Amino acid sequence: MAARKRILFVINPISGGRRKNAFKKQVLAALDLEKFDPTFQQTTHANHARELALDAIQEKYDAVIAVGGDGTINEIGSALVGSNVPLGIVPEGSGNGLALYLGIPMNEAAAIRRINKFETVDVDCGEINKHKFFNIAGLGFDASVSESFANDTIRGPLGYLKSIINVLSKYKPKVYKLVIDGQEYERQAFMISVANSPQYGNNAYIAPHASINDGILDVCIVHKFPLYILPMMVFHLFNRSTDQSDYVEIIPGKHIQIQTDDSNIVHIDGEPLELSNELEITIQSKSLQVIC
Ligand SMILES: Nc1ncnc2c1ncn2[C@@H]1O[C@H](COP(=O)(O)OP(=O)(O)OP(=O)(O)O)[C@@H](O)[C@H]1O
Structure with a gap:
């Protein structure tokens, strides 16, 4: 009999914002224990998931499963890129953008059962000033929302809604200079999202035609727009039609530079980070295996 695969x-x-006390019990019920030998670790601080995934590579685990949202996936995926150890996902986040795109079930037991097949897909990895991202990185309004969300105690979709309303009331668009694959642009923008996958999470599609394994990033520039247009913008986001809005410009690229006047709060897969006013963004094609 073949040795069982060790998965962390x-x-x-x-x-x-969900309790996960019964998670281990759920895994023991849904995972094929003849094929897999599961181990469980709970994170105690930010970036802990990355440390655990790096240890798992050393300890020759066969897969590391992120039980969380896009931030947890980012930490684990950043460690696993180029390692041949696949990432699995049990979606337990607030937005779950990558899992929704990959068609991973939102139901916990169904997501665990999906791991039993152990089928993988190779996905691209974006890098912004050397920080890896798998879903979407952005600056402007969405980065301010992620900063507000990270500092709030309410998680889940309601937490995002509260942050959007908070930020919207005081937000001012900025001027950005961009170079996308050698072509220069200058734009006054409400926000700029650099998308590897089409959606932020909660089925809000900023880049409806983005593909996670085409070696290309979609630079979505949302221009300054009058407030009365907001309901239309929200409609486009959930109708997968932002590319049809007069206020959205989507430019594909592999090498992107973005410059602003002052330092930038960016979000990387939904987690805020302060970076310099000069951003350099690249893509490593098909560099992470994901179980889906
Ligand atoms: N024990 C912990 N205490 C506090 N923060 C933690 C802990 N473990 C992990 N984190 C941090 O929690 C943050 C949020 O995690 P994650 O993104 O997975 O959930 P979410 O924000 O609710 O979901 P989504 O990204 O899908 O919207 C991550 O940035 C991670 O670093």
Whole structure:
């Protein structure tokens, strides 16, 4: 009989605002224990999931499963890129953008059962000033929302809604200079999202035609727009039709430079980070294996 595959479940206890006390029991019921030997670790601090995934590579685990949202996936995926150890996902986040795109079930037991097939897909990895991202990185309005969300105690979709309303009331668009594959642009923008996958999470599609394994990033520039247009913008986001809005410009590229007047709060897969006013963004094609 072949040896069982050793898989590490990394559980983020705060993601999605959901308790995960019964998670281990659920895995023992849904995972094929003849094929897999599960181990469980709970994160105790930000970036802990990355440390655990790096250890798992050394300890020759066969897969590391992110039990959390896009931030947890980012930490684990950043460690696993180029390692041949696949990432699995049990979606337990607030937005779950990557899992929704990959068609991973939102139901916990169904997502665990999906791991039994152990089928993988190779996905691209974006890099912004050397920080890896798998879903979407952005600056402007969405980065300010992620900063507000990270500082709030409410998680889940309601937490995002509260942050959007907070930020919207005081937000001012900025001027950005961009170079996308050698072509220069200057734009006054409400926000700029650099999308590897089409959606932020919660089925809000900023880049409806983005593909996670085409070696290309979609630079979505949302221009300054009058407030009365907001309901239309929201409609486009959830109708997968932002590319049809007069206020959205989507430019594909592989090498992107973005410059602003002052330092930037950016979000990387939904987590805020302060970076310099000069951003350099590249893509490593098909560099992470994801179980889906
Ligand atoms: N024990 C912990 N205490 C506090 N923060 C933690 C802990 N473990 C992980 N984190 C941090 O929690 C943050 C949020 O996690 P994650 O993104 O997975 O959930 P989410 O924000 O609710 O979901 P989504 O990204 O899908 O919207 C991550 O940035 C991670 O670093």
